[in-house]
Amino acid sequence: MTRTLHVISPLAWVAEVFEEELETMSGGGAIDGGGVTNATGATISASRHDVPVILASAEGRVRATEGQSHVTSAEGSWRVVGHHPWDRDGVTGLTCGNGKGRGNGRGDTGGSGTGPIDDRDALWIAPDLLVRCNAGRRRAGLAPWRFTAPTPRWMADLPHELAGRTVLVVQVEELRQWGRFPDGLGERPWSQLCDGRVSGFNAARRDITELQRALSAAPGDSTIMVSGHLAGISEEWTVTIRHGRVVASCGSCRHLPPDSHHIVTIFDDTAVAGTTFHTGYRAKAERLAELAAAAAGPISASLLVAFRTPDDPGVVLEAEPVWCSAPYPVGARMMTAVIDTIAEARIIDDDASTGTTPVIDGIPVATGGMDAAGEYDNEHEFKPDPWMVRRLMERLTTRRRMTPH
Numbered sequence: 001m002t003r004t005l006h007v008i009s010p011l012a013w014v015a016e017v018f019e020e021e022l023e024t025m026s027g028g029g030a031i032d033g034g035g036v037t038n039a040t041g042a043t044i045s046a047s048r049h050d051v052p053v054i055l056a057s058a059e060g061r062v063r064a065t066e067g068q069s070h071v072t073s074a075e076g077s078w079r080v081v082g083h084h085p086w087d088r089d090g091v092t093g094l095t096c097g098n099g100k101g102r103g104n105g106r107g108d109t110g111g112s113g114t115g116p117i118d119d120r121d122a123l124w125i126a127p128d129l130l131v132r133c134n135a136g137r138r139r140a141g142l143a144p145w146r147f148t149a150p151t152p153r154w155m156a157d158l159p160h161e162l163a164g165r166t167v168l169v170v171q172v173e174e175l176r177q178w179g180r181f182p183d184g185l186g187e188r189p190w191s192q193l194c195d196g197r198v199s200g201f202n203a204a205r206r207d208i209t210e211l212q213r214a215l216s217a218a219p220g221d222s223t224i225m226v227s228g229h230l231a232g233i234s235e236e237w238t239v240t241i242r243h244g245r246v247v248a249s250c251g252s253c254r255h256l257p258p259d260s261h262h263i264v265t266i267f268d269d270t271a272v273a274g275t276t277f278h279t280g281y282r283a284k285a286e287r288l289a290e291l292a293a294a295a296a297g298p299i300s301a302s303l304l305v306a307f308r309t310p311d312d313p314g315v316v317l318e319a320e321p322v323w324c325s326a327p328y329p330v331g332a333r334m335m336t337a338v339i340d341t342i343a344e345a346r347i348i349d350d351d352a353s354t355g356t357t358p359v360i361d362g363i364p365v366a367t368g369g370m371d372a373a374g375e376y377d378n379e380h381e382f383k384p385d386p387w388m389v390r391r392l393m394e395r396l397t398t399r400r401r402m403t404p405h
Contacts, residue, residue, distance in 0.1 A: 003077070123147075166183075167228075192225055193388070198391055235255070
């Protein structure tokens with residue numbers, strides 16, 4: 001049975017990477033030997049750094065023979081459909097989701113003529129776009145799209161030898177009372193928003209004054225992850241785990257030289273020196289990911305693993321939801337497993353809704369990342385941070401006011 005991964009993004013390259021990897025021979029993706037040839041330029045914000053990314057072309061990859069373009073897993077084979085039309089509110093033209101639309105009895109239909117989105121289909125979407133889409137769905141009387149994600153405290157629960165530094169998860173209200181950072185964080189630790197992204201507050205190193213100033217407009221119940229700086233990072237790998245077991249891994253970027261802001265990604269041109277990844281890191285990255293899941297709790301997530309030297313066992317930098325993590329060239333078999341994991345992250349059962357979550361403009365929001373009622377062991381139902389929701393709703397409201405009717 002063929003199922004569909006719906007990629008909802010204004011960036012066409014995201015769907016193209018998924019599709020191109022499904023069309024490679026198993027293991028044929030460019031996962032060990034440097035970057036791949038450029039096709040066109042695009043920019044994304046990586047989870048920890050703002051990194052320019054070049055969309056990879058299919059050149060130099062091993063193509064599957066006819067009839068082998070899709071690898072079949074126990075869940076079935078996959079096709080990819082990209083959606084990037086926009087209406088005046090900045091919401092995708094899709095009015096579809098889980099086949100259980102409320103209020104109109106029509107079910108859900110793809111806005112680009114692709115037919116209904118089935119309960120078994122997978123959705124890839126960025127958190128800010130999820131907020132916008134769900135706001136539009138609620139206005140249309142449709143059920144929101146819902147996903148599981150690692151709890152913010154998962155990273156804070158990692159043993160020090162796996163995280164490599166102190167990691168704290170704290171609400172803004174408490175952070176504003178700090179006169180200095182707690183021991184172990186250093187003078188300029190990394191800070192970033194949990195459960196979403198806010199324009200103007202990227203993951204970055206800040207001293208206590210800079211951090212409190214950057215959070216001046218944040219609600220007191222927003223949640224921030226603060227972590228010590230790891231000096232000397234030379235290479236980063238992305239590892240996808242499903243229920244705590246590795247299903248895919250790929251070198252993602254290198255720091256040239258180590259600890260520098262000059263970062264070369266796997267998507268960059270092969271003409272750029274130093275794009276070859278250390279193949280010996282693969283086994284280390286995968287082992288570290290499974291050790292982390294065993295220590296802090298099994299999750300389905302995309303883990304970012306960093307290395308400093310060839311002898312370094314590695315450390316876990318981040319744990320991100322699979323349904324919004326950037327795809328990498330891992331080959332057809334691994335990509336199929338990644339999409340299986342994305343599909344599994346959807347929450348379809350309406351009974352799973354707790355009904356106790358605070359709401360802003362009709363959108364359920366996180367309560368410090370500690371909303372026990374919505375948790376599933378080490379994962380919870382993703383609810384966007386209130387700062388992100390308020391910022392996006394203000395932007396949409398302003399846009400509507402400025403748009404002539």
